[in-house]
Amino acid sequence: xxxxxxxxxxxxxxxxxxxxxxxxxxxxxxxxxxxxxxxxxxxxxxxxxxxxxxxxxxxxxxxxxxxxxxxxxxxxxxxxxxxxxxxxxxxxxxxxxxxxxxxxxxxxxxxxxxxxxxxxxxxxxxxxxxxxxxxxxxxxxxxxxxxxxxxxxxxxxxxxxxxxxxxxxxxxxxxxxxxxxxxxxxxxxxxxxxxxxxxxxxxxxxxxxxxxxxxxxxxxxxxxxxxxxxxxxxxxxxxxxxxxxxxxxxxxxxxxxxxxxxxxxxxxxxxxxxxxxxxxxxxxxxxxxxxxxxxxxxxxxxxxxxxxxxxxxxxxxxxxxxxxxxxxxxxxxxxxxxx
Amino acid sequence: xxxxxxxxxxxxxxxxxxxxxxxxxxxxxxxxxxxxxxxxxxxxxxxxxxxxxxxxxxxxxxxxxxxxxxxxxxxxxxxxxxxxxxxxxxxxxxxxxxxxxxxxxxxxxxxxxxxxxxxxxxxxxxxxxxxxxxxxxxxxxxxxxxxxxxxxxxxxxxxxxxxxxxxxxxxxxxxxxxxxxxxxxxxxxxxxxxxxxxxxxxxxxxxxxxxxxxxxxxxxxxxxxxxxxxxxxxxxxxxxxxxxxxxxxxxxxxxxxxxxxxxxxxxxxxxxxxxxxxxxxxxxxxxxxxxxxxxxxxxxxxxxxxxxxxxxxxxxxxxxxxxxxxxxxxxxxxxxxxxxxxxxxxxxxxxxxxxxxxxxxxxxxxxxxxxxxxxxxxxxxxxxxxxxxxxxxxxxxxxx
Numbered sequence: 188x189x190x191x192x193x194x195x196x197x198x199x200x201x202x203x204x205x206x207x208x209x210x211x212x213x214x215x216x217x218x219x220x221x222x223x224x225x226x227x228x229x230x231x232x233x234x235x236x237x238x239x240x241x242x243x244x245x246x247x248x249x250x251x252x253x254x255x256x257x258x259x260x261x262x263x264x265x266x267x268x269x270x271x272x273x274x275x276x277x278x279x280x281x282x283x284x285x286x287x288x289x290x291x292x293x294x295x296x297x298x299x300x301x302x303x304x305x306x307x308x309x310x311x312x313x314x315x316x317x318x319x320x321x322x323x324x325x326x327x328x329x330x331x332x333x334x335x336x337x338x339x340x341x342x343x344x345x346x347x348x349x350x351x352x353x354x355x356x357x358x359x360x361x362x363x364x365x366x367x368x369x370x371x372x373x374x375x376x377x378x379x380x381x382x383x384x385x386x387x388x389x390x391x392x393x394x395x396x397x398x399x400x401x402x403x404x405x406x407x408x409x410x411x412x413x414x415x416x417x418x419x420x421x422x423x424x425x426x427x428x429x430x431x432x433x434x435x436x437x438x439x440x441x442x443x444x445x446x447x448x449x450x451x452x453x454x455x456x457x458x459x460x461x462x463x464x465x466x467x468x469x470x471x472x473x474x475x476x477x478x479x480x481x482x483x484x485x486x487x488x489x490x491x492x493x494x495x496x497x498x499x500x501x502x503x504x505x506x507x508x509x510x511x512x513x514x515x516x517x518x519x520x521x522x523x524x525x526x
Numbered sequence: 527x528x529x530x531x532x533x534x535x536x537x538x539x540x541x542x543x544x545x546x547x548x549x550x551x552x553x554x555x556x557x558x559x560x561x562x563x564x565x566x567x568x569x570x571x572x573x574x575x576x577x578x579x580x581x582x583x584x585x586x587x588x589x590x591x592x593x594x595x596x597x598x599x600x601x602x603x604x605x606x607x608x609x610x611x612x613x614x615x616x617x618x619x620x621x622x623x624x625x626x627x628x629x630x631x632x633x634x635x636x637x638x639x640x641x642x643x644x645x646x647x648x649x650x651x652x653x654x655x656x657x658x659x660x661x662x663x664x665x666x667x668x669x670x671x672x673x674x675x676x677x678x679x680x681x682x683x684x685x686x687x688x689x690x691x692x693x694x695x696x697x698x699x700x701x702x703x704x705x706x707x708x709x710x711x712x713x714x715x716x717x718x719x720x721x722x723x724x725x726x727x728x729x730x731x732x733x734x735x736x737x738x739x740x741x742x743x744x745x746x747x748x749x750x751x752x753x754x755x756x757x758x759x760x761x762x763x764x765x766x767x768x769x770x771x772x773x774x775x776x777x778x779x780x781x782x783x784x785x786x787x788x789x790x791x792x793x794x795x796x797x798x799x800x801x802x803x804x805x806x807x808x809x810x811x812x813x814x815x816x817x818x819x820x821x822x823x824x825x826x827x828x829x830x831x832x833x834x835x836x837x838x839x840x841x842x843x844x845x846x847x848x849x850x851x852x853x854x855x856x857x858x859x860x861x862x863x864x865x866x867x868x869x870x871x872x873x874x875x876x877x878x879x880x881x882x883x884x885x886x887x888x889x890x891x892x893x894x895x896x897x898x899x900x901x902x903x904x905x906x907x908x909x910x911x912x913x914x915x916x917x918x919x920x921x922x923x924x925x926x
Binding site for chain 1: 579582780782791871890
């Protein structure tokens with residue numbers, strides 16, 4: 188008799204695992220928890236980096252805050268989970284995080300075989316190389332025989348292999364799991380070259396002993412569209428994450444910012460009215476309140492504000508808008524209209 | 527004869543019981559039920575995993591092993607690996623790198639461990655204290671920290687690649703490791719290898735003959751020196767006779783430090799030192815315990831026979847101590863092999879790092895890859911145990 192109860196219990200437990208893993212309504216889970224669980228990098232200045240008080244800041248962090256603002260009307264209801272490149276997809280697949288906002292490159296195999304969906308591109312990047320000035324190297328094509336430090340399990344690792352192979356250059360790859368280990372090894376002279384996305388090179392250079400002794404080479408060897416990722420099979424949550432990003436880009440285009448949103452609430456422009464929820468029912472379609480986008484802009488800002496505050500020319504990273512400018516100014520940031 | 531019914535009941539006969547109350551039958555039923563239950567449980571787990579992976583849109587199966595990996599690896603001494611190799615090859619390279627580390631680690635940990643263990647019991651106060659502090663310090667600091675100390679504290683402070691320390695014929699040492707001369711074998715070089723094997727074989731036979739002769743006549747034969755001469759001399763002779771077919775490719779200076787030769791990466795050196803010295807501290811304690819477990823009368827008896835302390839230890843004490851030493855020693859060998867997976871903390875491409883790490887991340891096939899990795903470590907451990915159990919049985923006390 189006891190055994191029957193035991194077997195029934197174990198069977199139920201096995202089934203239980205199955206049902207929780209397959210549950211789909213992330214929005215309901217998030218609302219029940221009271222916060223958004225957001226996977227970020229373990230510390231990449233400008234994108235997601237904890238300050239001395241433990242507060243996370245950065246472009247990727249602001250997207251998470253935007254999601255919390257849209258769902259709760261409160262941008263602080265986020266819990267950040269620092270993840271290594273190696274851990275990130277498993278953490279998302281297993282439901283440990285609700286969204287991954289961790290400078291992750293959108294590739295076909297990731298999109299199609301990992302059970303994941305990429306929800307837009309919040310930073311267009313490309314892979315580059317950093318070397319010591321005293322090596323006297325001016326181009327990546329002079330790197331034959333160099334040892335190259337990088338992160339394991341990244342597109343970076345694959346691109347660098349492709350690049351050196353295509354150009355018939357010899358190289359030695361040294362691949363670490365954590366970004367900080369890569370920086371430390373490069374700084375200690377274990378490698379001649381540090382390779383990652385160019386934005387990352389500028390960010391990590393700040394962590395080196397003498398940042399000015401190092402230069403980023405001109406070559407960009409890959410396309411790296413970086414953006415937030417969600418689990419497949421939950422279209423509502425996928426839409427929310429996608430449209431939080433689009434709302435920020437649309438806000439920049441329509442001239443709505445954190446600074447002027449008060450007066451913009453009474454704007455007559457139909458585009459602004461739909462964005463801020465004073466006209467139409469676009470929030471309901473996402474399962475959110477009608478002021479979802481207004482909250483994102485009020486609490487976090489539009490895309491330009493977020494960009495300037497975290498990685499722009501006035502920050503230590505000093506990155507210009509470049510390809511991340513709005514489409515109307517010759518860049519690639521283009522959001523579908525709200526209508 | 528007829529009519530008389532002899533009672534079939536006797537004391538020896540088992541009483542008749544209901545089939546269900548028969549302990550054998552009952553036991554059988556319970557065990558069969560348990561087996562069916564476990565099979566059902568495993569079936570359910572596998573089934574659940576498969577259904578959920580399919581539902582989540584995650585690819586499954588082992589086809590990925592035939593796909594090109596596309597990433598580079600910087601350490602594969604025996605297996606040819608390029609970026610176009612398959613994930614299957616990645617697995618073998620990872621296993622190879624784990625085995626190299628495990629075998630060399632076990633070898634050196636055993637030697638250091640025995641030396642320190644014996645030294646702890648030395649009557650020389652300084653030697654005994656040094657061995658004592660060796661054990662106390664290395665045993666009580668976490669292995670991961672020791673790996674970091676060797677990697678970041680010692681090897682990373684070496685000069686940069688373009689300012690290598692010249693070690694002469696050993697090679698050049700810098701922050702990117704040891705650039706040693708790489709042997710290049712020309713035709714006829716295989717004779718050297720065969721001569722080496724022949725040297726070992728002949729030494730073994732001479733050893734057996736010498737042992738028999740000593741048993742019969744009491745005459746000793748200088749087996750150690752003879753063996754050394756044969757094992758080193760025969761390959762040397764072969765080398766000279768075949769016209770010196772082995773040359774060395776020395777590393778030469780390039781734009782980014784030394785190039786060519788044989789690079790021993792610092793990640794390997796750090797792990798090897800840390801694993802050997804850490805495990806050696808435990809082995810030392812096991813050896814000390816084994817020696818102390820041998821009755822004091824044994825050493826007194828051997829001194830009374832006129833044996834000096836060295837031979838007494840080698841011929842009387844250690845063989846008896848081994849019976850106590852081998853079982854816990856096996857555990858240490860298993861620990862060392864499994865601890866080698868800490869390679870993932872620094873960039874040494876062992877099985878855990880390249881297969882359960884990089885390959886898993888590039889393919890996303892967590893279930894398959896982790897299953898393969900776990901089964902591999904399980905197999906390695908079981909093989910080690912089997913060998914050590916065989917050796918233990920061979921060493922066990924033969925009852926007289």
